[in-house]
Amino acid sequence: MRRRITTIIAIIAAVALLSSVAMATIAWQKLFNETYKPNADTALAKAKCQICHVKGAELNVYGKALDRKPATAATLKAVEKLDSDKDGFSNIEEIKAGTLPGDPKSKPAGKPKK
Ligand SMILES: [Ca+2]
Numbered sequence: 001m002r003r004r005i006t007t008i009i010a011i012i013a014a015v016a017l018l019s020s021v022a023m024a025t026i027a028w029q030k031l032f033n034e035t036y037k038p039n040a041d042t043a044l045a046k047a048k049c050q051i052c053h054v055k056g057a058e059l060n061v062y063g064k065a066l067d068r069k070p071a072t073a074a075t076l077k078a079v080e081k082l083d084s085d086k087d088g089f090s091n092i093e094e095i096k097a098g099t100l101p102g103d104p105k106s107k108p109a110g111k112p113k114k
Pocket of ligand 1: 083084085086087088089090091094100101
Protein backbone atom coordinates (compact mmCIF):
# COMPACT_ATOMS: atom_id res chain seq x y z
CA MET A 1 0.00 0.00 0.00
CA ARG A 2 2.75 2.43 0.96
CA ARG A 3 4.65 1.51 -2.19
CA ARG A 4 1.58 2.19 -4.31
CA ILE A 5 1.17 5.62 -2.71
CA THR A 6 4.86 6.40 -3.35
CA THR A 7 4.40 5.41 -7.00
CA ILE A 8 1.30 7.56 -7.34
CA ILE A 9 3.08 10.54 -5.77
CA ALA A 10 6.06 10.04 -8.12
CA ILE A 11 3.72 9.97 -11.14
CA ILE A 12 1.92 13.11 -10.00
CA ALA A 13 5.28 14.87 -9.47
CA ALA A 14 6.49 13.84 -12.94
CA VAL A 15 3.28 15.03 -14.61
CA ALA A 16 3.44 18.32 -12.68
CA LEU A 17 7.06 18.85 -13.76
CA LEU A 18 6.33 18.05 -17.41
CA SER A 19 3.27 20.29 -17.48
CA SER A 20 5.19 23.16 -15.85
CA VAL A 21 7.82 22.82 -18.60
CA ALA A 22 5.05 22.81 -21.22
CA MET A 23 3.35 25.80 -19.59
CA ALA A 24 6.67 27.71 -19.51
CA THR A 25 7.20 26.95 -23.20
CA ILE A 26 3.71 28.19 -24.06
CA ALA A 27 4.23 31.36 -21.96
CA TRP A 28 7.52 32.08 -23.76
CA GLN A 29 6.00 31.42 -27.18
CA LYS A 30 3.07 33.75 -26.44
CA LEU A 31 5.45 36.43 -25.15
CA PHE A 32 7.76 36.06 -28.16
CA ASN A 33 4.87 36.34 -30.64
CA GLU A 34 3.35 39.34 -28.84
CA THR A 35 6.72 41.09 -28.60
CA TYR A 36 8.01 40.50 -32.14
CA LYS A 37 4.88 39.60 -34.15
CA PRO A 38 6.80 37.42 -36.64
CA ASN A 39 5.37 37.42 -40.17
CA ALA A 40 3.35 34.20 -40.64
CA ASP A 41 5.27 32.96 -43.71
CA THR A 42 8.75 33.28 -42.18
CA ALA A 43 10.89 30.42 -40.89
CA LEU A 44 10.73 32.13 -37.50
CA ALA A 45 6.92 32.00 -37.25
CA LYS A 46 6.78 28.45 -38.60
CA ALA A 47 9.40 27.21 -36.10
CA LYS A 48 7.10 27.72 -33.08
CA CYS A 49 8.71 25.66 -30.22
CA GLN A 50 11.90 25.33 -32.28
CA ILE A 51 12.58 29.06 -31.87
CA CYS A 52 14.04 28.03 -28.48
CA HIS A 53 14.13 24.23 -28.57
CA VAL A 54 16.14 21.71 -30.58
CA LYS A 55 13.52 19.03 -29.91
CA GLY A 56 11.33 18.20 -26.93
CA ALA A 57 12.55 20.04 -23.85
CA GLU A 58 16.14 20.36 -25.13
CA LEU A 59 17.00 24.03 -25.65
CA ASN A 60 18.99 25.49 -28.54
CA VAL A 61 21.55 28.27 -27.93
CA TYR A 62 18.90 31.03 -28.09
CA GLY A 63 16.68 29.12 -25.65
CA LYS A 64 19.67 28.66 -23.34
CA ALA A 65 20.25 32.43 -23.33
CA LEU A 66 16.70 32.82 -21.95
CA ASP A 67 16.66 29.75 -19.72
CA ARG A 68 15.75 30.23 -16.04
CA LYS A 69 15.05 33.92 -16.54
CA PRO A 70 11.61 35.50 -16.09
CA ALA A 71 9.40 35.29 -19.20
CA THR A 72 9.21 39.05 -19.76
CA ALA A 73 9.77 41.44 -22.65
CA ALA A 74 12.79 42.82 -20.74
CA THR A 75 14.40 39.37 -20.75
CA LEU A 76 13.88 39.06 -24.51
CA LYS A 77 15.29 42.58 -25.00
CA ALA A 78 18.38 41.74 -22.91
CA VAL A 79 19.49 39.06 -25.41
CA GLU A 80 18.62 40.97 -28.61
CA LYS A 81 22.16 42.21 -29.24
CA LEU A 82 23.73 38.78 -28.69
CA ASP A 83 24.47 36.50 -31.60
CA SER A 84 23.44 33.31 -29.81
CA ASP A 85 24.04 30.96 -32.76
CA LYS A 86 27.28 32.73 -33.81
CA ASP A 87 26.25 33.09 -37.46
CA GLY A 88 27.30 36.75 -37.61
CA PHE A 89 23.79 38.19 -37.22
CA SER A 90 22.51 39.44 -33.87
CA ASN A 91 19.38 37.84 -32.44
CA ILE A 92 17.31 40.94 -33.20
CA GLU A 93 18.60 41.13 -36.80
CA GLU A 94 17.47 37.53 -37.26
CA ILE A 95 14.11 38.08 -35.58
CA LYS A 96 13.44 41.11 -37.81
CA ALA A 97 14.46 39.08 -40.89
CA GLY A 98 12.28 36.13 -39.81
CA THR A 99 15.17 33.69 -39.36
CA LEU A 100 16.04 31.59 -36.33
CA PRO A 101 18.34 33.15 -33.70
CA GLY A 102 19.15 29.70 -32.31
CA ASP A 103 20.09 27.96 -35.57
CA PRO A 104 23.26 28.98 -37.45
CA LYS A 105 21.90 27.34 -40.64
CA SER A 106 19.00 29.82 -40.62
CA LYS A 107 20.16 33.38 -41.25
CA PRO A 108 19.20 36.51 -43.18
CA ALA A 109 20.30 36.89 -46.81
CA GLY A 110 23.36 39.10 -47.32
CA LYS A 111 26.13 40.05 -44.97
CA PRO A 112 25.94 41.02 -41.30
CA LYS A 113 25.83 44.79 -40.66
CA LYS A 114 29.05 44.78 -38.60
CA1 LIG B 1 22.58 34.78 -35.15
